[in-house]
Amino acid sequence: MKVMFLAAVARPRFDIHGKEIFSGKIGIYPFVTKEPARRSSVNRAASTLETKVMTSVERDIIRSYMIDKVLPDIRAKWPDGNRVTIYIQQDNARTHLDPNDAQFYQAASQYGFDIRLRCQPSNSPDLNILDLGFFNAIQSLRYKESPKTIDELIDAVERSYQVYPPRILNRIFCTLQTCMIEILKGRGFDKYSVMASFGHVQGAKARPPRGGPGRRGLVFREQEAMSEE
Incomplete structure (x- = not known):
């Protein structure tokens, strides 16, 4: 049993x-649909809405989730509002947006916001905060937890997302910065120790970022969550 999620x-x-x-x-958004059950069973009556996993996530679906x-x-959560460019x-x-x-940019420019898409460098998972540790x-x-159904698996993932400590998330962003520094030192060469960089951040007192004007960014990607059936 597995479900794919989009996380930002x-x-x-x-x-x-x-x-x-x-x-x-x-x-964090599961790629699922709600469909009425065709037949009755011991667990639910006919026409009860059931959660169905999307078996294929194409570009149109990604676009609809993004928009x-x-x-x-x-727009609801960004601390700077529409005063900054958000990347x-x-x-x-292949299925991600150009x-x-x-269509995305028409929606992203509404309400005075300036939200733009960027792609990470190819073959560089260390430059994606979600792959790096989150x-x-x-x-x-x-x-x-031990989810037995799709709904239980979704609930478990969403709870895990919500309780994840922001200060730990900030540490992963600090690790991302050290990865960037190592890549610059190597003039684009990516053979370095991520764990060594992470240890450096763990041992240091990384100052949490404070609000202020300028460009800001966020990261999104899909990931599967799995459970034993």
Whole structure:
């Protein structure tokens, strides 16, 4: 049993006293549909809505999720409002949107916002915050539960996402910065130790980012969550 999710995060923000003002968690969205059951069973009556997993996620579905789910949540949660340019980083999956997708940009420019798409460098998973550590952490939290149904699996993943500590998410963003530094040192060469970089961040007192004008970004990607059937 598995479900694919689209997750979107940004770097958390804290005030000068270290109090959280933005968790960085935009949202996590399962690729599922609700369909009425065709027959009655011991567990539910006919016509009861059942959760069905999308077996194929194509570009049109990604576009609808970005426009109908991700963009509204960005507008509702972004701490700077529409005063800054917001960049959404995606990987280079075939089904992802073209950075110049007309339908997306029409929706992304509403309400005075300037939201743009960017693709991460090819073959560089260390430059995606979700691949770098966030998905593994969410998966480990989810493993503490034993979901038996699709709905239980979705609930477990969404709870894991919501309880994930923003300060730990901020550490992963600090690790991302050290990966960028190592890549620059190697003039684009990516043979370096991520764990060594992460250890450096763990041992240092990384100052939490505070609010302020300028360009801001977030990252989204799909990930499967699995459970034993």
